[in-house]
Amino acid sequence: MTLRQAQGDTRDDAPMLEVEGVSTMRGRVQVLWDVSLTVRLGETVAIVGPNGAGKTTLVGSITGLLPPSAGRIRIQGADVTGSAPERLAARRVALVPERRGIFAPLTVRENLLMGAYARKAPRAELDADVAGVLELFPALQRYIGGIAGSLSGGEQQMVAIGRALMAKPDLMLLDEPSLGLAPKIRSEIFGALSRLAQRGVTILLVEQNLRLAAKICQRAYLMQRGRIVGTATPEELAESARKVYLESHG
Amino acid sequence: MIAQVWQYVLGGVVDGAIFALVAAGFVLIYQVTGIINFAQGEFVMVGGMTAASLAAAGMPPLGAAAVAVVVAACVGALAYLLAIRPARGATGVTLIFITLGLDVALRGLALFVWGTNPYSLPPFSAGNAVKLFGGVLPPQAMWVLGTDLLVFAALYLFFQKTYVGTAVRAAVANPPIASTFGIPLRTFAFASFVVAAAIGGIGGVVITPIPGVQYDAGLTYGLAGFVAAVLGGLESLPGALLGGFVLGIVEHVAGGLLSPGWEQGVGFLILVLVLVLRPQGLLGRAARRA
Ligand SMILES: Nc1ncnc2c1ncn2[C@@H]1O[C@H](COP(=O)(O)OP(=O)(O)O)[C@@H](O)[C@H]1O
Numbered sequence: 452m453t454l455r456q457a458q459g460d461t462r463d464d465a466p467m468l469e470v471e472g473v474s475t476m477r478g479r480v481q482v483l484w485d486v487s488l489t490v491r492l493g494e495t496v497a498i499v500g501p502n503g504a505g506k507t508t509l510v511g512s513i514t515g516l517l518p519p520s521a522g523r524i525r526i527q528g529a530d531v532t533g534s535a536p537e538r539l540a541a542r543r544v545a546l547v548p549e550r551r552g553i554f555a556p557l558t559v560r561e562n563l564l565m566g567a568y569a570r571k572a573p574r575a576e577l578d579a580d581v582a583g584v585l586e587l588f589p590a591l592q593r594y595i596g597g598i599a600g601s602l603s604g605g606e607q608q609m610v611a612i613g614r615a616l617m618a619k620p621d622l623m624l625l626d627e628p629s630l631g632l633a634p635k636i637r638s639e640i641f642g643a644l645s646r647l648a649q650r651g652v653t654i655l656l657v658e659q660n661l662r663l664a665a666k667i668c669q670r671a672y673l674m675q676r677g678r679i680v681g682t683a684t685p686e687e688l689a690e691s692a693r694k695v696y697l698e699s700h701g
Numbered sequence: 702m703i704a705q706v707w708q709y710v711l712g713g714v715v716d717g718a719i720f721a722l723v724a725a726g727f728v729l730i731y732q733v734t735g736i737i738n739f740a741q742g743e744f745v746m747v748g749g750m751t752a753a754s755l756a757a758a759g760m761p762p763l764g765a766a767a768v769a770v771v772v773a774a775c776v777g778a779l780a781y782l783l784a785i786r787p788a789r790g791a792t793g794v795t796l797i798f799i800t801l802g803l804d805v806a807l808r809g810l811a812l813f814v815w816g817t818n819p820y821s822l823p824p825f826s827a828g829n830a831v832k833l834f835g836g837v838l839p840p841q842a843m844w845v846l847g848t849d850l851l852v853f854a855a856l857y858l859f860f861q862k863t864y865v866g867t868a869v870r871a872a873v874a875n876p877p878i879a880s881t882f883g884i885p886l887r888t889f890a891f892a893s894f895v896v897a898a899a900i901g902g903i904g905g906v907v908i909t910p911i912p913g914v915q916y917d918a919g920l921t922y923g924l925a926g927f928v929a930a931v932l933g934g935l936e937s938l939p940g941a942l943l944g945g946f947v948l949g950i951v952e953h954v955a956g957g958l959l960s961p962g963w964e965q966g967v968g969f970l971i972l973v974l975v976l977v978l979r980p981q982g983l984l985g986r987a988a989r990r991a
């Protein structure tokens with residue numbers, strides 16, 4: 452067997468992220484109920500569901516911001532349940548948070564550099580990676596020294612994605628990256644995401660826009676009232692997106 | 702009359718430099734942890750008392766000064782580890798009581814170690830008084846102002862030009878998201894206490910040759926530093942610097958023209974006026990974070 456085959460054999464099915472029977476509280480309210488899902492290496496998986504379904508809570512449970520009260524979370528086989536967010540960063544899990552969560556008073560360049568904090572890489576390497584992000588999002592070039600908080604929503608979303616990329620993530624979690632953005636910016640951002648997916652970055656994408664999710668994911672989980680209630684193929688997502696569109700326009 | 706007021710101003714500048722250092726400590730800890738550390742003035746006292754007692758025991762002044770700053774930093778580290786860290790998750794009011802308790806405890810400890818006697822420290826350099834437009838400053842005042850310049854320049858360079866300093870600003874801007882990128886919030890909280898204490902200790906060391914020091918000196922410095930920090934908006938190091946000098950000058954001029962007893966009264970008056978009229982501080986914008 453060649454090396455390539457050996458890698459291929461283990462890679463194809465190796466789970467990047469395993470969520471197993473996770474329940475999570477917010478204050479005294481249980482928000483997640485026995486949630487299980489798997490994302491394999493190199494996959495792009497979407498989580499779709501209405502507002503308040505618990506998607507952000509699920510993402511928080513994975514990053515360590517909202518530790519679950521029951522269940523297991525594994526990253527590349529290692530149990531990380533209840534680990535602090537810093538530990539998840541060290542495992543190359545990077546978050547593009549809901550509503551972007553950029554460091555508003557810092558410059559765009561500083562925001563990007565902070566994404567690489569856990570890597571402890573030399574400055575020259577980081578500068579090269581910043582250049583890479585600017586290649587992916589040329590629109591950021593002219594604001595690179597500007598205060599990130601003064602950028603438009605779309606530009607801030609690019610900063611948030613670029614910041615996560617600076618972590619050289621094995622797993623990227625994106626929480627509604629299309630939220631509140633103009634259609635043109637959305638497609639620009641989803642174009643960049645699909646290029647990342649092609650490069651082999653594993654992506655877990657939370658998205659309410661089914662059409663956009665269908666464009667880049669290989670499969671999707673449907674979430675409702677804190678539970679996974681089903682799965683869907685991109686074709687099924689696109690189909691229901693069209694139905695919703697027809698219903699609201701016909 | 703003008704000459705007299707000018708002399709008060711010069712005295713105020715010297716005190717104001719120390720107020721600014723204490724205010725910087727308030728701002729550092731408040732920004733990083735959200736805690737207003739009312740024990741901040743005690744670090745000045747610990748620095749001054751340690752340096753003065755070591756010098757009295759025969760240590761050369763600069764050596765005593767260095768040890769005193771390290772001792773103050775250690776007191777800050779212990780204060781965090783023993784009093785603040787165990788109470789994480791506590792509400793703001795509880796934390797205020799904890800730092801007030803810390804203040805009382807440190808003063809009590811100083812009373813136990815050093816007694817009630819005032820201590821003095823020889824000036825760092827000999828020489829004549831410095832004349833400035835008809836006013837005079839003691840030679841030690843140059844050490845005080847030079848130290849202020851160095852400390853604030855170092856803070857500026859750290860926060861604006863270094864990677865870790867930038868990470869602290871990121872942690873202040875958005876703590877949970879910063880933590881998801883591996884930025885260590887707790888380490889920064891600990892460091893903010895150590896650095897604030899060291900800065901207070903430095904202030905205590907350089908000012909002590911002028912007024913001397915005793916176990917309860919921290920009260921005045923803490924209060925003045927707090928007023929100066931509030932004047933500066935509590936979230937800004939340049940604000941702390943400005944607030945320190947403004948307060949020092951106003952207190953000295955008022956104390957000189959009225960009577961020395963008025964100094965602290967004026968400080969309180971300023972505190973109330975700022976809180977009512979301009980809670981964002983002299984430099985602050987009306988709205989805080991976005
Ligand atoms: N800070 C909070 N405290 C208590 N409940 C919350 C909090 N944030 C969200 N929730 C509740 O948790 C549920 C799931 O929220 P969330 O995970 O944000 O959903 P989604 O991201 O799918 O819109 C909602 O019912 C919401 O009301």
Ligand SMILES: [Mg+2]
Nearest residue numbers: 506507508549
């Ligand atoms: Mg959400």
